Amino acid sequence: MSARGGIDLGGTKIQAVVVDDKHEVLGDSRRPTPHEGGPQDVADAMAETVRDAAKAAGLEPGALAGIGVGSPGAVDDGAGTVTSARNLPGWEGSFDLATSLSSALGPIVRLGNDVQVATDAEFALGAAKDSSSLLGVFWGTGVGGGLVLDGEPWLGRGAAGEIGHMVVRRGGAHCTCGRRGCMEAYAGRAAMEITARHKHEDGAKTDLFKIMEKRGRDRLTSGIWARALKREDKLATSLIERAVRALGAGVASAVNLLDVETVVIGGGMG
């Protein structure tokens, strides 16, 4: 048996798994992503998470055949670096993540962009494994997308799949990218939270922030949105419906253009 490790590096949490050669999960572990410090602190937390997952699988990390990482930011697998991972602490520049993890844990480390590796996984093993083309939409803090066309990942010149920045309303809400009316400005968890805060300050009733405090969080995680929906919270319901309409408009436009066989919607909010 050859066991391998995988790490999903997110702005909120780090999740690690150890799988066997049939992709069965042998052990897993998660911990919060450090909010302070810099890339080395994040890399140390990633290494610890892999050690815990390996322990749960009854293995030493050094026994793994390799470790794959899905990371936000600009990922260069050849150089082993991640650059401008802006929702991670102090990570504006370039950091040699592959060398750092590999010297801490032993095995070789390969890096990929989080959205693209998630799309590849859905295509190889998941909901699109019998399809020849796929649009993956990952609905979380922002809205990311990945494409597989005719069995091959489509990266464009490196930036394809940015479905979150498709305009769904001309002259609409401000987006973090500086433009207006992007899908992400309505559907991204971060944008939804800003809108919820403004509406709450303007007097709209909602339990969203009460639930957040009760759970000791400092932002509206997808779990908090789920809880508010269950309680039929009016503001939460209307913002989620607005997000779904924006997603629907963007995804439908993308399908009109590309005519993909399968669309997978995932991510924390998905």
Ligand SMILES: [Zn+2]
């Ligand atoms: Zn945008």
